[in-house]
Amino acid sequence: MAVGDPERTAILDIDRLQVSLFTRRGVLPAVDGLSLTVAARETVAIVGESGCGKSLTALAVMRLLPEPPAKIVSGAVRFMGRDLASLSDRAMRRVRGKDISMIFQDPMTSLNPVTTVGDQLIEAIQWHNDVSRREAHARAVELLRQVRIPDAERRLDDYPHQMSGGMSQRVMIAMAIACGPKLLIADEPTTALDVTIQAQILELIKELQASSGMGLIIITHDLGVVAETADRVVVMYAGRKVEEAPVEALFERPLHRYTSGLLGATPSAKRRRGSRLAEIGGSVPALSELPAGCAFQNRCADAFDRCRTERPKLMPLMPGRTAACFAAEEELSRHVAAIGT
Amino acid sequence: MPSLATDFVRRFARNRAALVGLVLVIALIGVALAAPWMFPKNPLRIVGRPEIWPFVNARFPLGTDSLGRDIAAMIAHGARTTLLIGLCASLTATLIGITVGASAAFFGGWVDEMLMRFTELFQTIPNLIFVLTIVSILGQKIEYVTIAVGIVTWTPIARLTRAEFMSLRDREFVQACRAMGMGNMRIMLGEILPNALPPVIVLSSLVIAGAVLFESAVSFLGLGDPNISSWGRLIGDGRTLIRTSWYICAVPGLAIMLTVLALNLIGDGLNDALNPKLRDR
Amino acid sequence: MRRIVLRRLLQIIPLVFAVIVLNFVLIHLAPGSLFDVMTSEQQITDPAMLDQLRHTYGVDQPTWVQLVKYIWSVMRLDLGFSYRQNAPVLDVIMQQLPATVILMLAATAIALLVGVTAGVMASVRVNTIWDNLISLGAVFFFAAPSFWLGIMMTVLFAVKLGWFPVGGMRTIGTDNGAFADALDVMYHLALPATALGLFYAATYARVMRASMLEVFRLDFVRTARAKGLSPARVVLAHVMRNALLPIVTLLGLQLGTVLGGSVVIEAVFSWPGIGSLLFDSVMSRNFPMVLGVLVLGSLLVAVANATVDILYLRLDPRIRLR
Numbered sequence: 001m002a003v004g005d006p007e008r009t010a011i012l013d014i015d016r017l018q019v020s021l022f023t024r025r026g027v028l029p030a031v032d033g034l035s036l037t038v039a040a041r042e043t044v045a046i047v048g049e050s051g052c053g054k055s056l057t058a059l060a061v062m063r064l065l066p067e068p069p070a071k072i073v074s075g076a077v078r079f080m081g082r083d084l085a086s087l088s089d090r091a092m093r094r095v096r097g098k099d100i101s102m103i104f105q106d107p108m109t110s111l112n113p114v115t116t117v118g119d120q121l122i123e124a125i126q127w128h129n130d131v132s133r134r135e136a137h138a139r140a141v142e143l144l145r146q147v148r149i150p151d152a153e154r155r156l157d158d159y160p161h162q163m164s165g166g167m168s169q170r171v172m173i174a175m176a177i178a179c180g181p182k183l184l185i186a187d188e189p190t191t192a193l194d195v196t197i198q199a200q201i202l203e204l205i206k207e208l209q210a211s212s213g214m215g216l217i218i219i220t221h222d223l224g225v226v227a228e229t230a231d232r233v234v235v236m237y238a239g240r241k242v243e244e245a246p247v248e249a250l251f252e253r254p255l256h257r258y259t260s261g262l263l264g265a266t267p268s269a270k271r272r273r274g275s276r277l278a279e280i281g282g283s284v285p286a287l288s289e290l291p292a293g294c295a296f297q298n299r300c301a302d303a304f305d306r307c308r309t310e311r312p313k314l315m316p317l318m319p320g321r322t323a324a325c326f327a328a329e330e331e332l333s334r335h336v337a338a339i340g341t
Numbered sequence: 342m343p344s345l346a347t348d349f350v351r352r353f354a355r356n357r358a359a360l361v362g363l364v365l366v367i368a369l370i371g372v373a374l375a376a377p378w379m380f381p382k383n384p385l386r387i388v389g390r391p392e393i394w395p396f397v398n399a400r401f402p403l404g405t406d407s408l409g410r411d412i413a414a415m416i417a418h419g420a421r422t423t424l425l426i427g428l429c430a431s432l433t434a435t436l437i438g439i440t441v442g443a444s445a446a447f448f449g450g451w452v453d454e455m456l457m458r459f460t461e462l463f464q465t466i467p468n469l470i471f472v473l474t475i476v477s478i479l480g481q482k483i484e485y486v487t488i489a490v491g492i493v494t495w496t497p498i499a500r501l502t503r504a505e506f507m508s509l510r511d512r513e514f515v516q517a518c519r520a521m522g523m524g525n526m527r528i529m530l531g532e533i534l535p536n537a538l539p540p541v542i543v544l545s546s547l548v549i550a551g552a553v554l555f556e557s558a559v560s561f562l563g564l565g566d567p568n569i570s571s572w573g574r575l576i577g578d579g580r581t582l583i584r585t586s587w588y589i590c591a592v593p594g595l596a597i598m599l600t601v602l603a604l605n606l607i608g609d610g611l612n613d614a615l616n617p618k619l620r621d622r
Numbered sequence: 623m624r625r626i627v628l629r630r631l632l633q634i635i636p637l638v639f640a641v642i643v644l645n646f647v648l649i650h651l652a653p654g655s656l657f658d659v660m661t662s663e664q665q666i667t668d669p670a671m672l673d674q675l676r677h678t679y680g681v682d683q684p685t686w687v688q689l690v691k692y693i694w695s696v697m698r699l700d701l702g703f704s705y706r707q708n709a710p711v712l713d714v715i716m717q718q719l720p721a722t723v724i725l726m727l728a729a730t731a732i733a734l735l736v737g738v739t740a741g742v743m744a745s746v747r748v749n750t751i752w753d754n755l756i757s758l759g760a761v762f763f764f765a766a767p768s769f770w771l772g773i774m775m776t777v778l779f780a781v782k783l784g785w786f787p788v789g790g791m792r793t794i795g796t797d798n799g800a801f802a803d804a805l806d807v808m809y810h811l812a813l814p815a816t817a818l819g820l821f822y823a824a825t826y827a828r829v830m831r832a833s834m835l836e837v838f839r840l841d842f843v844r845t846a847r848a849k850g851l852s853p854a855r856v857v858l859a860h861v862m863r864n865a866l867l868p869i870v871t872l873l874g875l876q877l878g879t880v881l882g883g884s885v886v887i888e889a890v891f892s893w894p895g896i897g898s899l900l901f902d903s904v905m906s907r908n909f910p911m912v913l914g915v916l917v918l919g920s921l922l923v924a925v926a927n928a929t930v931d932i933l934y935l936r937l938d939p940r941i942r943l944r
Contacts (some may be wrong), residue, residue, distance in 0.1 A: 064844065064847055064848060093850045093851070093852060094850065095850070096848060096849065096850035096851035097845070097848060097850030097851075098850055101848070102848045104841065104844065104845065104848075106841060109840065109841040109842065109844065110841045110842055110844070110845045111842055112842045112845075112846070112860050112863075112864070113842070113864065113939070113940055114858075114863050114864055114867075114938065114939055114940075115859075115863070116936070123849070123851070124849050125857070127849065127850060127851060127855075128850060159939045159940070161939070161940050172845070175845075175849065301927060
């Protein structure tokens with residue numbers, strides 16, 4: 001499943017997206033020139049620490065950015081050929097919830113507490129489809145069954161606070177797939193849930209993807225989730241994409257030093273299933289205080305002069321993979337030189 | 342801690358509306374204090390032709406009323422009444438409120454229950470009706486009006502004091518005091534009260550505004566002290582002439598409104614300065 | 623749920639009881655014997671009548687007996703007799719009560735409509751000229767005494783423009799049937815209800831604005847937008863329904879002051895409710911009537927409070943279904 005496989009044409013093509021935060025401290029590059037594609041049936045995971053810009057990327061795709069202070073400054077977000085960044089509000093609303101859906105981290109607070117689950121589901125269905133309430137009701141029951149909620153008919157009359165975290169997230173997923181979207185974005189879908197429920201939810205999402213053929217973006221900081229669900233992984237740091245690779249390749253041999261730090265292992269060690277991000281010494285620099293050169297330099301054991309003066313660009317260091325790391329570049333060219341002529 | 346106080350003052354000063362309020366209140370106090378000099382004789386004397394409009398005659402900048410009394414003089418002296426009653430009623434309300442609230446919070450249990458029912462009682466009785474009842478039974482003297490107004494405005498202070506005390510009661514420094522063997526009274530008055538006071542003081546400024554409105558309503562109805570010139574009474578007296586000389590009602594009403602407005606702005610400013618984190622808009 | 627409702631309604635009883643006791647305390651605070659005052663002011667000289675009154679009020683007996691007698695008579699809905707109107711106090715009050723209730727309801731309706739709308743508009747256009755104008759308006763109407771507003775409105779709309787009547791509840795001499803009568807009352811109700819309601823409109827506007835701004839930041843609003851809903855739908859179907867809850871609570875807390883405020887407004891507009899009655903009774907030292915108004919007014923507020931609390935229970939499913 002290499003990038004550029006002719007069978008998989010991109011449904012989402014983020015092209016050098018630039019999202020800036022206009023604050024009192026200045027203009028901060030929260031998402032700095034990110035490019036990313038997702039094809040039908042493909043799962044792309046975006047990994048990184050909190051504040052790296054992964055959620056803002058998702059919100060930018062959905063055009064749900066908090067308008068002050070955030071703004072899409074440049075770049076394109078092409079979905080099925082159309083640039084979402086340049087659509088009118090009204091046109092974008094026809095895409096949201098219908099062609100692209102998003103689910104969020106905390107299902108318990110993501111549902112309206114004073115209306116029933118059924119009413120919220122039916123609203124999602126009726127808003128984009130011209131159906132009667134009865135038809136919408138029937139479809140809602142069907143959706144709840146699809147997300148494996150028992151006693152679906154009765155559950156429609158429940159209020160969100162009467163449901164557990166896992167069930168609420170299933171309802172969110174049901175709302176998201178209600179209109180058959182071509183792309184689903186899941187922002188930390190299991191972070192707020194019990195460990196036992198997490199696997200079930202991820203399994204459910206994958207199943208729904210398989211049966212509908214939709215593309216899936218999973219945003220997470222949990223490597224276990226990445227290992228279980230992703231086809232390809234994008235690693236972000238301080239607003240920049242620093243590495244991209246197919247999932248097994250990434251775990252087997254991380255190129256960027258940040259990635260290897262995350263995996264808590266040396267480049268050659270195997271990844272452990274279900275492992276969380278290891279602690280890397282130091283902390284992410286504030287967006288207002290980014291150093292010249294590589295953003296990771298202060299925490300990198302392999303940083304050298306070039307890292308401090310020149311900003312590394314994403315290079316296809318290995319087939320089907322890119323990374324923005326001079327140390328990795330050096331290492332690989334030595335390796336090639338050593339293997340030889 | 343001096344730095345907290347200067348922070349507070351600086352935050353307050355940044356609020357333009359609050360500063361406007363402060364200026365107005367200072368002006369009010371100024372007029373009230375200066376009234377005996379500006380208008381030395383009894384303001385209720387007749388000094389000119391009746392029903393002269395404001396800005397027409399230089400001697401009577403705010404005009405004269407139905408009997409020929411100088412409105413400007415009555416307004417100036419009315420400022421004293423307003424301030425006096427406002428402050429005294431507010432003080433009464435604050436004393437009652439703090440006592441009830443602090444006792445309820447500190448003693449808890451059935452004392453708390455009883456005091457809260459007591460508070461609820463005063464919240465249910467329609468305020469103005471109660472004031473009028475007291476005034477009608479006890480008599481139309483300024484002291485009774487003041488006390489009556491104080492009696493109907495203490496409930497929000499009691500509620501706030503109780504809430505503040507309850508949140509402070511469980512804090513570590515109180516436990517420490519208790520461990521040191523301090524008695525209840527001492528803890529309540531010496532430790533908790535000074536910390537609970539700031540929000541209560543903020544509320545008091547709004548209570549003064551409420552007291553001003555109550556008193557003006559009572560005097561408007563003609564049930565205030567007949568020997569005191571009060572803004573409310575001026576409005577009441579001017580009612581019969583609204584077809585021709587409606588300024589007699591308009592001017593004192595404006596004075597009341599500006600006073601209440603100023604107090605509200607200050608109260609809001611104090612509130613914002615106290616809770617900076619809630620200020621994000 | 624039904625049990626909570628019942629419990630809430632039963633709470634009214636001790637409250638009214640306390641008001642009655644308070645009444646009694648007030649009676650005894652009056653300088654001189656209240657009995658003497660009542661009888662001499664109302665000029666009762668008939669000895670048989672005096673004897674009967676002495677018996678009813680138990681004047682010669684110890685205080686606690688008087689208290690019990692008083693409570694008992696109030697419980698039997700005997701609030702005394704008013705010589706001024708030559709009728710039992712209760713009857714007089716009940717006759718005038720509907721007018722006050724109409725005024726209070728109309729004022730509250732205006733306050734909610736204007737206040738909530740203004741608050742929502744201000745919050746949707748935060749920090750723009752609209753927001754500032756609305757906030758400014760709220761600040762002014764919050765500070766202006768309602769009786770003064772009433773007079774100023776009378777000057778402008780009744781005297782100068784002639785759009786509305788100067789006072790009263792009905793136009794004398796017309797009798798065109800129930801519907802025309804209702805319209806006539808509404809025509810007379812416009813100015814007094816607005817004067818009374820604007821103060822509360824200002825409060826509701828401020829609270830609604832703050833409440834809306836808080837709800838806007840909650841997660842489920844983001845979900846609603848992610849569903850592709852229009853901004854109007856998000857505000858109306860999702861944000862407002864949550865933001866209105868504090869307003870309902872506030873409504874309950876202010877009912878006592880609304881009734882008090884109506885006293886003054888009724889005086890300004892000659893509106894024939896219990897406010898006018900109270901005013902007249904205070905002027906004529908008709909104490910049984912004054913105290914009767916106090917008791918019934920408190921009862922009215924207590925019932926209205928309970929109603930609002932129950933309404934809140936219905937609106938917030940989180941409490942209802944615990």
